[in-house]
Amino acid sequence: MTAPFPTLDSFRAVLAAQPAxxxxxxxxxxxxxxxxxxxxxxxxxxxxxxxxxxxWQSRERPQASAPQVVIFAxxxxxxxxxxxxxxxxxxxxxxxxxxxxGAAINQLCRAYGASMTVHALDLDRPTxxxxxxxxxxxxxxxxxxxxxxxxxxxKAHLLVTGEMGIGNTTSAAxxxxxxxxxxxxxWVGRGTGVDDHGLARKAEAVRTGLATHAAALSDPLQVLxxxxxxxxxxxxxxxxxxxxxxxxxxxDGFICCAAALVLERAQPGALDHCLAGHISAEAGHGRLLDAxxxxxxxxxxxxxxxxxxxxxxxxxVQGAVACHSGMATFAEAGxxxx
Numbered sequence: 460m461t462a463p464f465p466t467l468d469s470f471r472a473v474l475a476a477q478p479a480x481x482x483x484x485x486x487x488x489x490x491x492x493x494x495x496x497x498x499x500x501x502x503x504x505x506x507x508x509x510x511x512x513x514x515w516q517s518r519e520r521p522q523a524s525a526p527q528v529v530i531f532a533x534x535x536x537x538x539x540x541x542x543x544x545x546x547x548x549x550x551x552x553x554x555x556x557x558x559x560x561g562a563a564i565n566q567l568c569r570a571y572g573a574s575m576t577v578h579a580l581d582l583d584r585p586t587x588x589x590x591x592x593x594x595x596x597x598x599x600x601x602x603x604x605x606x607x608x609x610x611x612x613x614k615a616h617l618l619v620t621g622e623m624g625i626g627n628t629t630s631a632a633x634x635x636x637x638x639x640x641x642x643x644x645x646w647v648g649r650g651t652g653v654d655d656h657g658l659a660r661k662a663e664a665v666r667t668g669l670a671t672h673a674a675a676l677s678d679p680l681q682v683l684x685x686x687x688x689x690x691x692x693x694x695x696x697x698x699x700x701x702x703x704x705x706x707x708x709x710x711d712g713f714i715c716c717a718a719a720l721v722l723e724r725a726q727p728g729a730l731d732h733c734l735a736g737h738i739s740a741e742a743g744h745g746r747l748l749d750a751x752x753x754x755x756x757x758x759x760x761x762x763x764x765x766x767x768x769x770x771x772x773x774x775x776v777q778g779a780v781a782c783h784s785g786m787a788t789f790a791e792a793g794x795x796x797x
Contacts, residue, residue, distance in 0.1 A: 462605040462696070467597055467680045470604060470699075474726035477702045485514030488521065494788040504756075508734070508776055509783030515707045515732050516616070520784035523777045526573040526709075527615035528564065528766050529697055530557055531607065533580045533689035535626030536588035537668075542629040542661045544651040547585065553623045554579045563763055564621055567770035571777065573619070578606055580689035589633065590667040593675075593685040595692070600680075603689040607696025611704065617776060618701045618708045619736070620694040620715055621766020625651070628741065631717035633665045633686040635743060637676045638724050639750050643669070648713070648742030649762075679724035687721070694718035702732045709776065711769035712739035712762065716747045723751060736772030737761060 464470035488510045493499065500506065512521040532554045538547045556562045557577045568575040580603055586594040595603070611618060624630075628650035635646045643665035647658060668686055675681040683692055695718040701708050710716055710733050722729040735753035738745055740762040748755060756772045789795070 462608040464604070465601065467601065467684070470601070471680060471725060474699060474722060474729050477729065478705060480514035480731070481517040482514065484517045484519060485510055487519040488513030488783065491519055491788070492783060494790070495783070495786045496789055496792050496794050497786070502782055505779035505782055508779040512707050512776070512780065515705050517705065521780050522616045522784070523773070523780040524572060525615055526571060526617040526619065526773050527612050528568050528573045528575045528619040528621060528770055529610045530564065530575065530577045530621040530623060530766060531580060531690035531693040532577065532582060532623040533627070533691070534582050534585035535624055535630055535688050536585045536594065537590065537629050537664055538585070538626035539588060540590070540660055540664050541657060542653070542664055543625045544653050544657065545625055547625045550623055550625050551582050554582070557623070562765060563767050564765040564770060567767055571770060571773040573770060573773060574612070576610060578610055578693065580606060580693060586688050589630070589686050590664055590671060593672065594630070594687055595684050595689070597684060599689070600684040600687070600692050603692035604696035607693035608700040610693070611697050611700040611706065613704045615706055617773065618697065618706050619711065619766045619769040619773065620697045620708070621711055621769070622690045622694060622714050622764055624688055624690045627688050627691065627714050629661045629664055630686060630688045630691060631714040632661065632743060633668045634682055634691070634717045634721065635747055636665055637669060637682045637686060638679055638720055639747070645746070646743040650741070679721045683721045691718045695721050698722060698733065699729070702729065706732070708733040709736040709769040709772050710734065710753065711736055711766045712764055713741040713744040713747060714764060715766070715769070716744065716751065720747065720751060736769030739768060
């Protein structure tokens with residue numbers, strides 16, 4: 460299918476018209492939760508997760524047995540400035556690894572029963588170096604958003620978006636700095652493992668990019684176009700499509716959350732169907748989650764990307780759903796309630 464937004468302004472209109480959770484289903488799930496064979500609140504956040512998911516799925520008993528993981532890959536012109544410890548050809552090589560089942564994300568998808576697809580976005584044609592010109596034209600960013608939009612399976616119970624792209628932590632840092640303020644040094648991190656000189660190059664690239672595109676920084680969608688990458692735009696498109704299908708999203712790390720930040724700044728409340736799977740070891744991710752108002756489910760020091768932290772958090776969501784949807788009520792079990 461094609462996406463319903465030929466321009467960034469029409470994408471903005473799509474974000475403004477997204478559905479809300481089903482309050483009736485949420486209330487029914489909360490009522491059921493109150494009758495399950497456990498002391499009130501004894502399952503902590505698991506109870507809140509199940510009720511929240513029920514509202515988005517319009518089911519008293521939510522489901523989580525069919526999660527989808529979508530990986531987007533893109534190359535960045537900014538990589539030529541030495542902002543990564545690895546060369547751009549690694550993006551192509553890792554896409555092949557994903558497709559052959561050899562990456563960490565493949566193993567996590569198997570562990571949690573998630574389907575997985577990989578979408579390579581014009582890897583032979585990197586985005587422009589955002590220190591000198593916009594990373595993408597409007598047509599290019601719309602094409603990437605559309606790829607993400609069309610990648611979502613409407614039958615999925617949950618969605619995880621992952622990424623691969625040498626140089627993309629620099630792009631994500633530039634987006635965060637543009638939309639949330641602060642010095643470039645507040646947002647850049649080691650990424651793939653750059654040394655101190657590489658870290659300084661990342662900060663300088665972000666600083667130059669912000670200055671180059673100062674006139675566009677008041678519009679989040681133009682920030683995505685000028686400073687983002689194709690895989691970052693595709694993640695934003697997929698997260699937006701999930702909302703239109705009432706599919707809950709488990710957000711991954713710094714780069715995924717930078718894509719999500721664009722949506723939230725373009726349309727407040729755009730991420731109400733999202734939860735944070737984890738907090739990564741990448742500098743700035745915690746501050747980004749704070750800005751989004753998202754409390755992570757896991758804190759394991761991960762910084763791989765690929766959707767790996769969010770995929771691991773699928774197990775927590777599935778546990779919440781299993782308890783809520785599978786436990787007996789006091790009446791069903793013949794147990795005396797409080």
